[in-house]
Each structure stands twice: as C-alpha cells, then as structure tokens.
Amino acid sequence: MIHLILGGARSGKSRLAEQTALAYEMPVTYIATAQAWDEEMAERIEHHQAQRPAEWALAEESLYLADRLKQLDQAGRVILVDCLTLWMSNLLMQDNAQMQIDECAKLLNVLPELKSEIILVSNETGLGVVPMGQISRRFVDESGRLHQQLGQIADRAVFCVAGFPMILKGEKA
Numbered sequence: 001m002i003h004l005i006l007g008g009a010r011s012g013k014s015r016l017a018e019q020t021a022l023a024y025e026m027p028v029t030y031i032a033t034a035q036a037w038d039e040e041m042a043e044r045i046e047h048h049q050a051q052r053p054a055e056w057a058l059a060e061e062s063l064y065l066a067d068r069l070k071q072l073d074q075a076g077r078v079i080l081v082d083c084l085t086l087w088m089s090n091l092l093m094q095d096n097a098q099m100q101i102d103e104c105a106k107l108l109n110v111l112p113e114l115k116s117e118i119i120l121v122s123n124e125t126g127l128g129v130v131p132m133g134q135i136s137r138r139f140v141d142e143s144g145r146l147h148q149q150l151g152q153i154a155d156r157a158v159f160c161v162a163g164f165p166m167i168l169k170g171e172k173a
Contacts, residue, residue, distance in 0.1 A: 001117050004150050006124040007160030014082055016158065016165050017121045018052065021078045024117055028078045029057040031068060033087040048082070062090045063099075066106035075115040084122035084150075088143050092135065100142060108149055122147060124159065 003020055007013035021028045030052055036042035052058075061068040065087055072079055081087075091100035111118060124147070125140045151157050156170030 001156065002111055002150075002154045003117075003119045004147070004154040004157040005119065005121050005160065005165075006147060006158070008124060008127070011160040012163035012165070013121050013123075013158075013160040014048065014051070015163070016160055017080055017082060017119045020119055021056075021080045021117075022053070024078045026076055026078050026117065027057070028053070028055075028080060029059055029072050031059045031061050031065070031072075031079060031081045033060075033062055033065065033081065033083060033090065035062050035086075035090060062087065063094070063103065066103065066110040069107075069110055069114060069116075069118075073114045073116050077115075078117045078119065079114075080119040080121070082121040084120055084146065085125065085139075085143055088139060088146065092139055092142065104142070104146055104149075107146075108153065111150075112153055120150065120154075122150075 003017070005013045005017050005020070021030075032045070032048070034041065034045050034048075036045055059068055059072060065081065069079060069081075088100070091103055094100070122143070126144045126147075131137055131140060151169065154169060157168040158165045159168055160166070
C-alpha cells in the first residue's frame with residue numbers, strides 16, 4: 001500500500017505518518033531526505049529524530065530515493081519517507097537539471113513494484129502565492145507535478161490541516 005500524506009508546514013503530516021507506520025505493527029525504516037545546511041535545519045532534524053521510536057531503522061538519502069527504496073524493500077516492512085519536498089529541493093540544487101526529471105521518473109516507476117508498505121510525506125506548496133524567483137517557481141511547479149502523479153498511484157492520499165487529516169483518496173485507516 002502506498003500512502004501519500006500532504007500538508008503545509010507544521011500541519012501534523014509527519015506525526016500522522018509516524019502514527020500510520022506504528023499502526024502496521026511491523027519493522028519501520030525511516031528514510032530522511034533532509035540535509036543540515038545550517039544550524040536551524042540541524043535543529044529541525046534533531047526534533048524529528050527525537051520524535052521517532054528508537055527501534056526504527058534510519059536511512060539517509062538526499063538524492064537517489066528510488067534506488068534506496070529498492071535496496072530496503074521487503075515484505076512485512078514499512079518504509080516512511082520524510083519528506084519529498086526536501087528531496088525535490090536537493091535535486092533542483094544539483095548542477096544537472098536532467099537529474100530531477102530522471103529521479104522523479106524512477107520514483108514513480110519503482111513505487112508500484114515495492115512489497116513494503118510505503119508512507120510518503122510531502123509539503124503541499126500549491127496553496128500560496130506564486131513565489132518570486134525562477135528556482136522557487138520551478139520548485140512549486142515540480143513539486144505539484146510530482147504530487148499529482150503520486151496521487152494517481154497512491155492507494156491512500158491524506159491532506160493535513162491544523163493537525164486534522166482530510167482523506168482525499170482511499171479508506172480511513
């Protein structure tokens with residue numbers, strides 16, 4: 001099963017993803033996509049680490065997410081990816097513009113083949129104003145395209161607002 005959990009900053013999406021993973025009562029691997037570029041981001045990462053159960057395995061992957069998912073995949077396991085928008089940012093910051101296109105395509109192709117229960121967390125960026133600057137607009141555009149494509153293949157899609165999950169697709173967990 002593929003879960004897509006979207007929401008704004010501090011909307012409760014990561015907490016919902018973690019609750020969903022725990023409900024499976026299976027081993028969990030948490031794939032972290034963040035990179036600590038500054039002190040503030042390092043503090044955010046530490047906060048997320050403190051929230052997770054100690055028995056969860058951790059894999060850090062900032063670029064090659066599809067490859068890492070294939071590597072970790074096995075039946076009877078949950079893989080929680082947090083978050084796709086940080087992953088997208090990492091890809092867009094690479095010198096190779098084609099890399100983002102290729103890695104997103106690989107992700108979309110590999111997800112339906114996986115045996116693990118997959119939980120994907122991402123920030124919904126399409127609800128605000130059109131950002132200034134070419135890279136910011138590209139980020140919003142590419143994130144939105146990815147979310148639309150993921151929504152088509154996800155078994156369940158949820159949008160979080162103020163800590164409340166709104167089910168967009170699939171049954172209530």
